[in-house]
Amino acid sequence: MCVLSRSLDARGSPEVSYFSATTSLFLPPPSSSSFSSFSSLAVKLVGSMALSGGHKDRELRVHESLDELSTDLADYIAELSEASVKERGVFAIALSGGSLIGLMGKLCEAPYNKTVDWAKWYIFWADERVVAKNHADSNYKLAKDRLLSKVPIIPSHVHSINDTVSAEEAADDYEFVIRQLVKSRVISVSDISDCPKFDLILLGMGPDGHVASLFPNHSALEEKDEWVTFITDSPKPPPERITFTLPVINSASNVAIVATGDSKAEAVHLAVDDVGSDSPSVPAGVAQPLKGKLVWFLDKAAASKLEGSQFSA
Numbered sequence: 001m002c003v004l005s006r007s008l009d010a011r012g013s014p015e016v017s018y019f020s021a022t023t024s025l026f027l028p029p030p031s032s033s034s035f036s037s038f039s040s041l042a043v044k045l046v047g048s049m050a051l052s053g054g055h056k057d058r059e060l061r062v063h064e065s066l067d068e069l070s071t072d073l074a075d076y077i078a079e080l081s082e083a084s085v086k087e088r089g090v091f092a093i094a095l096s097g098g099s100l101i102g103l104m105g106k107l108c109e110a111p112y113n114k115t116v117d118w119a120k121w122y123i124f125w126a127d128e129r130v131v132a133k134n135h136a137d138s139n140y141k142l143a144k145d146r147l148l149s150k151v152p153i154i155p156s157h158v159h160s161i162n163d164t165v166s167a168e169e170a171a172d173d174y175e176f177v178i179r180q181l182v183k184s185r186v187i188s189v190s191d192i193s194d195c196p197k198f199d200l201i202l203l204g205m206g207p208d209g210h211v212a213s214l215f216p217n218h219s220a221l222e223e224k225d226e227w228v229t230f231i232t233d234s235p236k237p238p239p240e241r242i243t244f245t246l247p248v249i250n251s252a253s254n255v256a257i258v259a260t261g262d263s264k265a266e267a268v269h270l271a272v273d274d275v276g277s278d279s280p281s282v283p284a285g286v287a288q289p290l291k292g293k294l295v296w297f298l299d300k301a302a303a304s305k306l307e308g309s310q311f312s313a
């Protein structure tokens, strides 16, 4: 696997280096700046820059196929789980819904089904549709059917929303549950805010650039005080949802955004590239942990509109 590493110096100027991940040897840069000049299985772009009052650490992994992306995603989650269990004794992970869950499927297979310390996992949802748990639209049901029922997770460690109350009450309830688990340190606490610090928040991204249930131009994006908020007017059905707020997402130790397919390419470009203030901003572009690390998992189609990219969809 070849890796392209691009870090940004203090002024934001790119310093480009190229190396092979398998050998860790530095290779001379290619004559063209095009990513596609590598016959790589995956291209990884690492950016790091100082932000006002913060730090930005992000990495872009572009995969040749969904199969490779799924393997890399399973490796990434398994490694973070191992590190967190070693450091804290538990792994607090927040899931999303949508295509992400299918792409996590390799975790149910060897070696991960045997090597991951599932009993130490505590599961949450970064967003949930306010429907019954057995409803086809439920993010909980999707994860349960495709993932949680296939690995030995302890049922009491699975924290889904209360599906018998209104969206507002479900958001309040969920925040209460999270507060209790922060108190008992199942979930860490951020040292720069009072927010929970999840070990990993996994986000999908819609073609409009929404992450969790934070949609473009929606007031929920501005929520600063609550950990969990609710909406009743989601532009994507179903309309009633609860969602982690940006302060919670941006307090996590690790955030991954997983996006595949042509329909996501424009939103990936708007979120990742430095598009300037004249272009519309998308929620995915403001998901960036202040002290943690953001990793984007993309296929070539989703990466096809990135600046400097010659991936063909």
Ligand SMILES: O=C1O[C@H](COP(=O)(O)O)[C@@H](O)[C@H](O)[C@H]1O
Pocket (backbone or CB within 6 Å): 096, 097, 098, 099, 100, 127, 128, 129, 139, 203, 204, 205, 206, 207, 211, 212, 213, 236
């Ligand atoms: O409605 C939702 O959509 C997003 C994206 O879903 P995808 O199928 O386009 O990957 C998902 O991340 C979110 O959790 C879900 O509620």
